[in-house]
Amino acid sequence: MEQREYLKEMTVLLAEDDMIVRDSTAQALEIFVRRVIAVEDGIAALHQFYSGIADIVILDIKMPGKSGLEVAQEIRQSDDVTPIFIVSSFNDCDQLHRAIPLLLIDYLIKPLNFAQLKMALIKSVDYLDKRGGLTxxxxxxxxxxxxxxxxxxxxxxxxxxxxxxxxxxxxxxxxxxxxxxxxxxxxxxxxxxxxxxxxxxxxxxxxxxxxxxxxxxxxxxxxxxxxxx
CATH class of the missing domain: 1.10.10.10 (Winged helix-like DNA-binding domain superfamily/Winged helix DNA-binding domain)
Known part of the structure:
Protein backbone atom coordinates (compact mmCIF):
# COMPACT_ATOMS: atom_id res chain seq x y z
CA MET A 1 0.00 0.00 0.00
CA GLU A 2 1.35 3.45 -0.90
CA GLN A 3 1.83 6.24 1.65
CA ARG A 4 -1.23 8.14 0.45
CA GLU A 5 -3.41 5.07 0.89
CA TYR A 6 -2.28 4.64 4.49
CA LEU A 7 -2.87 8.33 5.19
CA LYS A 8 -6.47 8.07 3.98
CA GLU A 9 -7.16 5.78 6.95
CA MET A 10 -5.33 7.84 9.59
CA THR A 11 -6.36 10.39 12.21
CA VAL A 12 -4.20 13.40 13.05
CA LEU A 13 -4.34 15.05 16.48
CA LEU A 14 -3.54 18.75 16.07
CA ALA A 15 -3.02 21.00 19.13
CA GLU A 16 -2.76 24.75 18.43
CA ASP A 17 -4.06 27.61 20.57
CA ASP A 18 -4.38 30.13 17.72
CA MET A 19 -7.85 29.51 16.27
CA ILE A 20 -7.05 30.87 12.80
CA VAL A 21 -3.87 28.80 12.49
CA ARG A 22 -5.62 25.74 13.93
CA ASP A 23 -8.52 25.91 11.48
CA SER A 24 -6.37 26.55 8.40
CA THR A 25 -3.92 23.78 9.33
CA ALA A 26 -6.75 21.32 9.97
CA GLN A 27 -8.28 22.10 6.57
CA ALA A 28 -4.96 21.44 4.84
CA LEU A 29 -4.45 18.15 6.71
CA GLU A 30 -7.95 16.95 5.84
CA ILE A 31 -6.92 16.79 2.18
CA PHE A 32 -4.69 13.82 3.02
CA VAL A 33 -6.10 12.05 6.09
CA ARG A 34 -9.39 10.52 7.17
CA ARG A 35 -9.90 12.76 10.19
CA VAL A 36 -8.33 15.68 12.06
CA ILE A 37 -8.98 16.21 15.77
CA ALA A 38 -8.12 19.86 16.46
CA VAL A 39 -7.81 21.10 20.06
CA GLU A 40 -6.68 24.37 21.59
CA ASP A 41 -4.43 23.32 24.49
CA GLY A 42 -2.13 20.64 25.82
CA ILE A 43 -4.52 19.16 28.37
CA ALA A 44 -7.17 18.58 25.70
CA ALA A 45 -4.48 17.06 23.47
CA LEU A 46 -3.58 14.47 26.11
CA HIS A 47 -7.24 13.66 26.72
CA GLN A 48 -7.76 13.01 23.02
CA PHE A 49 -4.53 11.01 22.71
CA TYR A 50 -5.48 8.64 25.52
CA SER A 51 -8.84 8.03 23.89
CA GLY A 52 -6.88 5.91 21.39
CA ILE A 53 -7.80 7.75 18.19
CA ALA A 54 -4.57 9.47 17.12
CA ASP A 55 -2.17 8.02 14.54
CA ILE A 56 -0.08 11.20 14.18
CA VAL A 57 0.35 14.07 16.67
CA ILE A 58 1.20 17.69 15.79
CA LEU A 59 1.76 20.02 18.78
CA ASP A 60 2.37 23.74 19.04
CA ILE A 61 5.35 24.32 21.31
CA LYS A 62 3.56 27.02 23.37
CA MET A 63 0.04 26.30 24.60
CA PRO A 64 -2.06 26.95 27.72
CA GLY A 65 -2.15 24.28 30.40
CA LYS A 66 0.66 22.12 29.04
CA SER A 67 3.19 23.03 26.39
CA GLY A 68 3.75 20.92 23.30
CA LEU A 69 7.00 19.63 24.81
CA GLU A 70 5.25 18.61 28.03
CA VAL A 71 2.55 16.77 26.07
CA ALA A 72 5.17 15.01 23.93
CA GLN A 73 7.11 14.03 27.04
CA GLU A 74 4.04 12.49 28.66
CA ILE A 75 3.14 10.58 25.50
CA ARG A 76 6.66 9.20 25.22
CA GLN A 77 6.47 7.73 28.72
CA SER A 78 4.27 4.97 27.32
CA ASP A 79 4.48 5.30 23.53
CA ASP A 80 7.63 5.50 21.42
CA VAL A 81 5.97 4.71 18.10
CA THR A 82 3.35 7.39 17.40
CA PRO A 83 4.87 10.11 15.17
CA ILE A 84 5.05 13.47 16.97
CA PHE A 85 5.84 16.86 15.45
CA ILE A 86 6.46 20.11 17.31
CA VAL A 87 5.40 23.38 15.68
CA SER A 88 7.62 26.31 16.64
CA SER A 89 9.06 29.62 15.52
CA PHE A 90 12.74 30.27 14.94
CA ASN A 91 13.12 32.00 18.31
CA ASP A 92 12.13 28.81 20.13
CA CYS A 93 15.47 27.13 19.35
CA ASP A 94 16.57 26.98 23.00
CA GLN A 95 13.40 25.12 23.97
CA LEU A 96 13.79 22.72 21.08
CA HIS A 97 17.01 21.37 22.58
CA ARG A 98 14.82 19.90 25.33
CA ALA A 99 12.98 17.90 22.67
CA ILE A 100 15.99 15.85 21.53
CA PRO A 101 15.22 12.84 23.82
CA LEU A 102 11.55 12.79 22.77
CA LEU A 103 12.08 10.99 19.44
CA LEU A 104 10.28 13.71 17.49
CA ILE A 105 9.94 13.16 13.76
CA ASP A 106 10.67 16.79 12.97
CA TYR A 107 10.08 20.43 13.88
CA LEU A 108 7.64 22.41 11.75
CA ILE A 109 8.60 26.08 11.57
CA LYS A 110 5.88 28.74 11.49
CA PRO A 111 4.25 29.95 9.35
CA LEU A 112 3.22 26.48 8.20
CA ASN A 113 2.69 25.80 4.53
CA PHE A 114 1.08 23.04 2.50
CA ALA A 115 4.41 21.51 1.44
CA GLN A 116 5.56 21.25 5.08
CA LEU A 117 2.43 19.45 6.15
CA LYS A 118 2.49 17.06 3.20
CA MET A 119 6.12 16.13 3.92
CA ALA A 120 5.34 15.67 7.63
CA LEU A 121 2.59 13.18 6.82
CA ILE A 122 4.81 11.23 4.40
CA LYS A 123 7.56 11.10 7.03
CA SER A 124 5.02 9.77 9.51
CA VAL A 125 4.08 6.80 7.33
CA ASP A 126 7.76 5.98 6.70
CA TYR A 127 8.50 6.24 10.43
CA LEU A 128 5.60 3.97 11.34
CA ASP A 129 6.63 1.46 8.69
CA LYS A 130 10.21 1.26 9.98
CA ARG A 131 9.11 0.89 13.61
CA GLY A 132 6.38 -1.64 12.98
CA GLY A 133 3.72 0.94 13.77
CA LEU A 134 1.49 0.22 10.82
CA THR A 135 0.46 -2.98 12.58
Missing amino acids: YPLGEGIHYNKRSGSLITTAGQEIMLSMREKQLLDLLITNRNRLVTKERLEDLVFNMECSETSLKNLVYRLKKKIPANRIVNVRDLGYMLAEKN
Missing part, protein backbone atom coordinates in the same frame (compact mmCIF):
# COMPACT_ATOMS: atom_id res chain seq x y z
CA TYR A 136 0.50 -3.97 16.25
CA PRO A 137 1.66 -7.48 17.29
CA LEU A 138 -0.77 -9.22 19.62
CA GLY A 139 1.11 -12.51 19.87
CA GLU A 140 0.53 -16.02 18.50
CA GLY A 141 1.21 -14.72 14.99
CA ILE A 142 -1.66 -12.21 15.05
CA HIS A 143 -1.11 -8.56 14.08
CA TYR A 144 -3.65 -5.77 14.38
CA ASN A 145 -3.95 -3.26 11.53
CA LYS A 146 -5.29 -0.14 13.22
CA ARG A 147 -5.86 1.58 9.90
CA SER A 148 -8.24 -1.06 8.55
CA GLY A 149 -9.54 -2.35 11.89
CA SER A 150 -8.59 -5.93 11.05
CA LEU A 151 -6.58 -8.77 12.56
CA ILE A 152 -4.02 -10.46 10.30
CA THR A 153 -2.84 -14.01 10.97
CA THR A 154 0.45 -15.55 9.85
CA ALA A 155 -1.55 -17.53 7.30
CA GLY A 156 -2.73 -14.27 5.77
CA GLN A 157 -6.30 -14.55 7.05
CA GLU A 158 -7.95 -11.18 7.72
CA ILE A 159 -10.52 -10.90 10.50
CA MET A 160 -12.48 -7.64 10.54
CA LEU A 161 -13.42 -6.14 13.89
CA SER A 162 -16.71 -4.39 14.49
CA MET A 163 -16.62 -0.63 15.02
CA ARG A 164 -16.88 -0.97 18.80
CA GLU A 165 -14.37 -3.83 18.96
CA LYS A 166 -11.93 -1.60 17.06
CA GLN A 167 -12.60 1.35 19.38
CA LEU A 168 -12.05 -0.84 22.42
CA LEU A 169 -8.81 -2.35 21.11
CA ASP A 170 -7.46 1.06 20.02
CA LEU A 171 -8.14 2.43 23.49
CA LEU A 172 -6.51 -0.52 25.26
CA ILE A 173 -3.42 -0.43 23.00
CA THR A 174 -2.92 3.30 23.58
CA ASN A 175 -3.16 2.71 27.34
CA ARG A 176 -1.38 -0.67 27.34
CA ASN A 177 -0.26 -1.90 30.76
CA ARG A 178 -2.49 0.73 32.34
CA LEU A 179 -5.97 0.31 33.77
CA VAL A 180 -8.80 1.81 31.74
CA THR A 181 -11.82 2.19 33.98
CA LYS A 182 -15.23 0.85 33.04
CA GLU A 183 -16.62 4.38 33.17
CA ARG A 184 -14.04 5.65 30.67
CA LEU A 185 -14.63 2.71 28.35
CA GLU A 186 -18.36 3.30 28.42
CA ASP A 187 -17.90 7.00 27.69
CA LEU A 188 -15.43 6.60 24.83
CA VAL A 189 -16.73 3.42 23.18
CA PHE A 190 -20.46 3.68 23.72
CA ASN A 191 -20.67 7.51 23.99
CA MET A 192 -23.38 7.02 26.59
CA GLU A 193 -24.19 5.20 29.78
CA CYS A 194 -24.47 1.50 29.04
CA SER A 195 -25.17 -1.59 31.06
CA GLU A 196 -22.32 -3.53 32.59
CA THR A 197 -23.51 -6.52 30.57
CA SER A 198 -23.04 -4.62 27.28
CA LEU A 199 -19.43 -3.82 28.12
CA LYS A 200 -18.72 -7.36 29.31
CA ASN A 201 -20.17 -8.79 26.10
CA LEU A 202 -18.02 -6.46 23.99
CA VAL A 203 -14.85 -7.46 25.87
CA TYR A 204 -15.82 -11.14 25.59
CA ARG A 205 -16.25 -10.90 21.80
CA LEU A 206 -12.87 -9.18 21.41
CA LYS A 207 -11.16 -11.73 23.67
CA LYS A 208 -12.40 -14.50 21.40
CA LYS A 209 -10.55 -12.94 18.45
CA ILE A 210 -7.17 -12.10 19.98
CA PRO A 211 -4.69 -14.25 21.97
CA ALA A 212 -5.83 -15.38 25.39
CA ASN A 213 -4.88 -13.39 28.49
CA ARG A 214 -3.97 -10.18 26.62
CA ILE A 215 -7.02 -8.38 28.04
CA VAL A 216 -6.91 -8.44 31.83
CA ASN A 217 -10.04 -7.83 33.90
CA VAL A 218 -9.30 -5.78 37.02
CA ARG A 219 -12.25 -6.79 39.17
CA ASP A 220 -14.95 -4.10 39.54
CA LEU A 221 -12.63 -1.43 38.11
CA GLY A 222 -11.97 -1.96 34.41
CA TYR A 223 -9.64 -3.60 31.91
CA MET A 224 -6.09 -3.36 30.61
CA LEU A 225 -4.06 -4.77 27.75
CA ALA A 226 -1.10 -6.66 29.20
CA GLU A 227 2.18 -6.67 27.31
CA LYS A 228 3.35 -10.02 25.97
CA ASN A 229 5.65 -11.99 28.27
